Amino acid sequence: MADINLSRISKCFGDYRAVNQVSLDIADGEFVALLGPSGCGKTTLLRLLAGFEAPDDGVISLGGQVVADPQSNIMVTPEMRNLGIVFQSYALWPHMSVARNVGYPLEVRGLGRAERDCKIKAALDTVALGPYADRSPSELSGGQRQRVALARCLVMEPRAVLLDEPLANLDVHLRETMQQAFLDFHRRTGATMIYVTHDQAEAMAMADRIAVMDKGHIRQMAAPETLYREPADLMVAGFVGAGAVLPISNVSIHDDRTCSVRLGDADVAARICPNLVRKSNTAQLGQAGICLRPEDVWVDDAGALRGSVEDCVYLGGRFRLSVRIGRDQSLPVYANRRARIGEQVGLKVSDGWVFDRMQDEAA
Amino acid sequence: MQATGRLRGFLPGMTASTSSNRSSDRLLYWLLLPVFVVSILPIMRLGFEGVMVGGVPSLGYFQDVLGNSTTWQATANSLYTAGLGTVISLLIGGSFAFLVALTDVRAKAALVFCFMIPMMIPPQITALSWVQLTGPSSALLNAFGIAPAMGAPQPLYSAEGIALLLGIQHASIVFLTLRANLRMLPREQIEAARLAGARGGRLWWQIILPLTSPGLIAGTAMAFVTALGNFGITAMLGIPANYATLPTLIYQKLAGFGPSVLGEVSVLAMLIGAIAICGVALHHRLVSKRDYRLMGMVGRPLDISLGARRPLVEAILWAVLVAILVVPLLALIATSLVPAFGVKLNFDNYSFEAFREVLFVQPSTMRAFQNSFMLSVGASLTLILVCLPLAYVMVRRPSRLTKLINLMVEVPYALPGVVLAIACILLFIRIPLLDVSLYGTLGIIFIAYLARFLVIALRPVMNSFSQLDPALEEAAQACGAGLGRRLRDILLPLVAPAAAAGALLVFLTAFNELTVSALLWSAGNETLGVLIFNLDDSGDTVLASAVAVLVVLVVIALMTGFQLASRRLPKGVVPWQT
Numbered sequence: 028m029a030d031i032n033l034s035r036i037s038k039c040f041g042d043y044r045a046v047n048q049v050s051l052d053i054a055d056g057e058f059v060a061l062l063g064p065s066g067c068g069k070t071t072l073l074r075l076l077a078g079f080e081a082p083d084d085g086v087i088s089l090g091g092q093v094v095a096d097p098q099s100n101i102m103v104t105p106e107m108r109n110l111g112i113v114f115q116s117y118a119l120w121p122h123m124s125v126a127r128n129v130g131y132p133l134e135v136r137g138l139g140r141a142e143r144d145c146k147i148k149a150a151l152d153t154v155a156l157g158p159y160a161d162r163s164p165s166e167l168s169g170g171q172r173q174r175v176a177l178a179r180c181l182v183m184e185p186r187a188v189l190l191d192e193p194l195a196n197l198d199v200h201l202r203e204t205m206q207q208a209f210l211d212f213h214r215r216t217g218a219t220m221i222y223v224t225h226d227q228a229e230a231m232a233m234a235d236r237i238a239v240m241d242k243g244h245i246r247q248m249a250a251p252e253t254l255y256r257e258p259a260d261l262m263v264a265g266f267v268g269a270g271a272v273l274p275i276s277n278v279s280i281h282d283d284r285t286c287s288v289r290l291g292d293a294d295v296a297a298r299i300c301p302n303l304v305r306k307s308n309t310a311q312l313g314q315a316g317i318c319l320r321p322e323d324v325w326v327d328d329a330g331a332l333r334g335s336v337e338d339c340v341y342l343g344g345r346f347r348l349s350v351r352i353g354r355d356q357s358l359p360v361y362a363n364r365r366a367r368i369g370e371q372v373g374l375k376v377s378d379g380w381v382f383d384r385m386q387d388e389a390a
Numbered sequence: 391m392q393a394t395g396r397l398r399g400f401l402p403g404m405t406a407s408t409s410s411n412r413s414s415d416r417l418l419y420w421l422l423l424p425v426f427v428v429s430i431l432p433i434m435r436l437g438f439e440g441v442m443v444g445g446v447p448s449l450g451y452f453q454d455v456l457g458n459s460t461t462w463q464a465t466a467n468s469l470y471t472a473g474l475g476t477v478i479s480l481l482i483g484g485s486f487a488f489l490v491a492l493t494d495v496r497a498k499a500a501l502v503f504c505f506m507i508p509m510m511i512p513p514q515i516t517a518l519s520w521v522q523l524t525g526p527s528s529a530l531l532n533a534f535g536i537a538p539a540m541g542a543p544q545p546l547y548s549a550e551g552i553a554l555l556l557g558i559q560h561a562s563i564v565f566l567t568l569r570a571n572l573r574m575l576p577r578e579q580i581e582a583a584r585l586a587g588a589r590g591g592r593l594w595w596q597i598i599l600p601l602t603s604p605g606l607i608a609g610t611a612m613a614f615v616t617a618l619g620n621f622g623i624t625a626m627l628g629i630p631a632n633y634a635t636l637p638t639l640i641y642q643k644l645a646g647f648g649p650s651v652l653g654e655v656s657v658l659a660m661l662i663g664a665i666a667i668c669g670v671a672l673h674h675r676l677v678s679k680r681d682y683r684l685m686g687m688v689g690r691p692l693d694i695s696l697g698a699r700r701p702l703v704e705a706i707l708w709a710v711l712v713a714i715l716v717v718p719l720l721a722l723i724a725t726s727l728v729p730a731f732g733v734k735l736n737f738d739n740y741s742f743e744a745f746r747e748v749l750f751v752q753p754s755t756m757r758a759f760q761n762s763f764m765l766s767v768g769a770s771l772t773l774i775l776v777c778l779p780l781a782y783v784m785v786r787r788p789s790r791l792t793k794l795i796n797l798m799v800e801v802p803y804a805l806p807g808v809v810l811a812i813a814c815i816l817l818f819i820r821i822p823l824l825d826v827s828l829y830g831t832l833g834i835i836f837i838a839y840l841a842r843f844l845v846i847a848l849r850p851v852m853n854s855f856s857q858l859d860p861a862l863e864e865a866a867q868a869c870g871a872g873l874g875r876r877l878r879d880i881l882l883p884l885v886a887p888a889a890a891a892g893a894l895l896v897f898l899t900a901f902n903e904l905t906v907s908a909l910l911w912s913a914g915n916e917t918l919g920v921l922i923f924n925l926d927d928s929g930d931t932v933l934a935s936a937v938a939v940l941v942v943l944v945v946i947a948l949m950t951g952f953q954l955a956s957r958r959l960p961k962g963v964v965p966w967q968t
């Protein structure tokens with residue numbers, strides 16, 4: 028049974044639609060990342076879920092129970108939703124000790140002292156902060172504060188944990204450690220987690236599924252590898268992973284999964300989006316594009332696709348070239364030798380993903 | 391930890407508690423009602439008086455009052471004295487704030503403490519002490535034999551004299567607002583300007599002054615509005631000089647009772663209210679145009695080195711303090727010690743007779759101390775209790791109604807105290823329905839204090855609420871805490887320092903208050919301000935000085951007490967330290 032369902036949720040601030048007709052189904056125990064550029068409405072969506080904002084339209088239900096539905100005038104307040112939330116700013120209460128911060132949800136629920144202390148200790152141990160119980164939050168480092176916020180949200184055994192860019196304020200090294208901590212926690216507890224981030228690497232590393240948001244819409248929701256290999260539209264293809272999308276006109280379809288594409292003087296075997304295959308029966312393929320990932324393209328002097336090197340960056344172990352192939356088309360390519368700027372090279376392409384470039388205009 | 395994601399679809403009585411939560415929200419709105427009754431209704435009642443002549447709506451009073459040249463003379467006088475006074479406040483308070491906040495002068499805490507005292511001393515005592523300092527019968531000057539000749543005019547009985555004292559009295563207002571602003575000034579911005587080559591005057595004029603202009607404008611507006619409504623100084627200096635300002639004109643109109651008095655006073659009150667609102671509106675306009683939100687590390691104090699000039703600057707600062715604080719106080723003390731007013735004070739003839747008289751013979755002194763103490767403690771406690779939830783509603787649940795209330799609570803503070811007093815008399819002389827009268831009781835003074843000082847208590851709490859990260863409250867909400875719990879456990883402790891600072895300001899202001907109680911007192915219900923004014927008015931200047939000295943001593947003792955306790959209080963409770 029799906030635990031969290033959003034059905035055609037919209038939220039406006041004045042005339043601006045921050046969240047636009049969003050539908051999402053999140054299964055119990057799933058780790059979902061909400062990924063999108065800054066300002067696309069991720070936080071707003073999370074706040075709608077938590078109950079801090081009321082939707083203008085649509086229905087939100089948790090575990091089959093409707094918690095927000097403006098049509099029937101239902102709006103369950105955040106305190107009644109039993110969802111844990113970790114804010115970007117951590118939102119620890121400066122006037123309470125770490126232990127009291129963590130124990131506050133239990134205090135509100137009226138648990139006895141002994142039971143409370145026991146649970147606080149367990150929660151603090153989970154995030155490896157046992158010895159810090161009596162400190163004040165201001166005496167902790169950023170990563171420790173983050174963990175206190177997480178412990179505070181765990182201790183109440185919420186139906187789901189919502190995290191709003193929890194690692195954005197931490198340095199790179201700490202970020203990796205904390206990512207591991209979140210994953211460990213998720214595996215151990217099986218809690219449903221919704222993780223907001225603008226960092227695609229973070230989302231891909233952690234989530235079971237990623238929902239890519241843009242301008243208030245959900246563009247695509249899929250497993251990270253699907254998102255990377257088979258982006259549904261131009262925005263997702265550009266936002267997730269490196270690579271280039273080239274417009275193509277000459278596609279010959281083999282079956283409903285594969286096709287071959289004419290790129291320069293080369294024929295490239297590629298996968299094709301079933302949607303596009305269906306459309307090709309009714310309309311033309313003039314708006315198709317191919318998404319090429321750098322690991323699927325390599326320099327080979329025998330390659331029929333030719334271009335000139337525009338840029339060469341050493342990444343450690345390999346080079347990333349930017350190769351111009353058309354008038355204003357260039358491709359990122361990995362190479363194992365340095366190339367001169369302006370050098371003519373041949374390219375071989377082993378794989379590509381063909382999809383409808385105009386998809387997002389329709390959305 | 392066991393699995394937490396599993397559906398625990400258990401939410402007992404969810405719908406019921408949802409609705410009760412909404413209603414506790416609605417309960418908050420009911421709070422606006424007493425605020426409306428106490429601070430806005432009286433003003434509306436007074437306005438009503440101005441547009442009704444003999445029970446029918448008419449603009450008769452407007453024609454009478456606005457057609458009278460004394461009105462316009464008094465308006466011009468008010469504008470002149472308040473304007474000039476504000477300039478003086480700005481010069482004194484501004485330079486003090488800049489020098490104390492930005493440079494490396496020593497003994498800052500002592501400077502700030504002493505500079506705050508003039509604000510805490512009732513204006514009529516300021517006036518009294520200055521008159522005694524400079525007049526022909528000055529006990530202090532006579533002791534040195536340098537007093538003006540008998541019969542020479544008292545130089546302070548003039549427009550400029552009034553402006554000078556208004557300026558001194560309200561310099562601390564400019565100082566406080568500006569200092570708050572300066573403390574937010576990140577040192578990086580000054581350092582960046584210095585790296586860019588700005589030095590000396592250029593640094594001050596092109597960087598520091600523009601960055602602090604919001605504070606300067608706010609302080610100026612507040613000093614102006616306060617000066618406009620000042621009664622103590624304009625009355626004690628203006629009435630002998632026959633120099634009428636709007637507050638004294640109102641007072642004189644009231645003294646000569648007649649059928650049309652209330653209507654005329656109402657129109658005069660609207661006039662002064664209109665000027666005050668123009669001042670406040672101008673302030674909002676000017677400030678809204680400059681959004682210099684200051685970025686960068688805040689909290690590291692700036693220490694511009696004054697170098698070799700430091701001793702000179704320090705000497706000037708302390709000299710100004712001596713001039714505006716010590717000398718007038720000495721004059722006051724000298725007067726309280728003379729055996730009879732006008733007698734030359736020397737080491738053989740000083741006497742504590744006046745103190746004995748006011749403390750042990752006249753019962754009214756102790757009574758007045760008691761009354762003022764009760765009123766100011768009561769008002770500050772009540773206001774803080776009201777302001778905590780009120781500020782919450784205004785900041786976190788803004789609506790058109792709260793925005794209106796936000797503007798309206800300024801009015802009872804901006805209007806002269808006498809005007810507010812009349813408004814309260816009109817409204818509470820016979821409370822409809824209950825058919826009781828508050829007139830002639832401490833109750834009516836208390837209500838008037840609540841109306842007048844609400845804004846003093848409210849602003850610090852509102853500021854504190856708006857600076858709190860909303861996530862702090864939302865986190866508690868996600869933990870399951872309802873509104874009441876959130877207020878108690880999370881919000882209240884976090885805004886407590888601001889609330890305490892507000893309460894302290896209300897207490898110190900109310901303790902010295904004269905203008906409101908000047909009309910509302912009755913036998914047995916005198917306040918300290920009234921007692922001093924009446925003693926002086928009836929020629930008992932020596933006794934008045936003795937009471938004034940006692941009041942100043944009590945105020946300084948209280949301030950010192952808070953100062954000493956400040957280390958144990960949360961940061962920000964003592965207003966002159968933040």
Ligand SMILES: Nc1ncnc2c1ncn2[C@@H]1O[C@H](COP(=O)(O)OP(=O)(O)O)[C@@H](O)[C@H]1O
Pocket residue numbers: 040045063064065066067068069070071072
């Ligand atoms: N309370 C609000 N009032 C008005 N506009 C808002 C509010 N909250 C968010 N927005 C706007 O909605 C858009 C989405 O914001 P947000 O959800 O915070 O984006 P994200 O978290 O993806 O960066 C932004 O353009 C933002 O300016």
Ligand SMILES: [Mg+2]
Pocket residue numbers: 069070071192
């Ligand atoms: Mg955000």
